Amino acid sequence: MLDFALYVATIAAVYALFALSLNLQAGVTGLLNFGHVAFFGVGAYSSGIVALHGGHWLLGVLVGVVVSSLLGAVIGRLGRTLAADYWAIVTLAVAECLRLVVVNEGDLTGGPQGISGIAGPFSSVSGLAGSLSWLVLCVVLAALAYLVAETLTGMQFGRVLRLLREEPMLAASLGHNITAEKTRVLAVAAPIAAVGGSVYTLYISYIGPNQLLPIETFLVFTMLIIGGIGNNRGAVFGALVIQLIYAGSRFLKDIFPIPDQSASSVRLLIVGLVLTAFLMTRPEGLFAEKLRRIDVHQ
């Protein structure tokens, strides 16, 4: 049971990275990136491919960070000519293209079977010590990502991003280059998700194309909505809540007569119900977006 709890906490920390990254884009800047899983996938497969070729795990993480940042910048530049809704569709298309490349380039990516047996930093540490080491690493990374996200959103850059979200025309009339700012936030946010993807792969020693399905992106959107879109703390708590729901739903079949093959569908159903409940009763999420407080002297 302790092992299971450690596993849930570790995966929640990994998803916190994923959610913090999306929060910078969708929550703070208003960029509806429906292909966010692509950044996670770039990190995950960078680690997998480097490991497959005998490279050090750290090299895989670094490759993921660099490639995802470049991919983020390229996707951001597409916003120069595309309206927000078309851009959102293109991001989904990019992620699906990446997944199809992964499925079809078997020599490089392991194809539909994926890459297994990937060695991580604690692969030689077994038992409770190994699980605890992973948990500490993931929590430290999530904390660092949280600090980065808080710093970015609290500074001038963050205020400009919020202005882009709320009043893009006003932002441009104040001299802000909208495309450049969007490119910048994507180039910064993408590596956070890529680190999440790398750590996930190293932790479970496997990566396959099923981890790049669009449902992963929408699951992270659910985390943001439940936690509080636009709030970094909300992103972290949203990831934790969803992972707890996922973990808790495993025990449902012990109480209700749910067939094994339906368990994952029931899990998604519960997530959907929780999401609907939040949207109807608490649309701002667990932690509403923080606005800057100022002293008021009338």
Place this chain on the structure above:
Amino acid sequence: MKLQAKDLTAGYVAGVNILNGISFDLADQEIMTVIGPNGSGKSTFLKCLMGFVPARTGTVTVSGTDCTRDAAHRRVRRHRMAFVPQLDNVFGPLSIRDNVRAGGQYMPRRERERRADELLGRYPALGDRQNARADSLSGGERQLLAVCRALMPRPDVLLLDEPSAGLSPAKVTELFDTIVDIRARENVTVLCVEQNAVQSLAVSDRGIVLVQGQVALEGAAHELLLDPQVSELYLGGLPASTPEVQSVVKGVL
């Protein structure tokens, strides 16, 4: 010429033009008012000049430099244009001073503070309460704040989208007096899209009447005020001979 447009066409939907070949010249430090019925393309005209709506054909030049293909931020930074959108154009939760400073975010810090002091010192309605939240201001004061923010980087051309929208008559007069004052102090060229034709034309040098995306009439502001057609359509049906219009025209002349 400070601001010039030639054969400007623009629109939102493919094959449908909102602007149909607009041409005009605006000399240095002139004030021009653009009037026209609803749906005539006034706001699109302003957005096209600012680069928010791309021109399909034609050119826009500022101080002789073509900026037709430049994005809005480049027109602000490189061509020294400024734009004040209609309504909801201040950051309510921020202080008045922060709002003004927001207009000069890419200026060196010291220069930005000095410029904010200068503008806030000039308008006591803002300067005396510079640490108060912007949403505590009245409609007219908000409009003044939005204009001050636009003036931060010392623009050459100021585009105003219906600055008097939602203001009481007394505040409208005050606002237009302020625009004249700004022109004198800042040496700025002003183009103003307005529904409030009488008062806007009264402080303008020239005027344009837009109808279906075309320049239907163009001329000196006082001539437009006396034009029977303009009077009938845009001055509330007041004949040019009525004391209201005559007093404004006398004031202009």
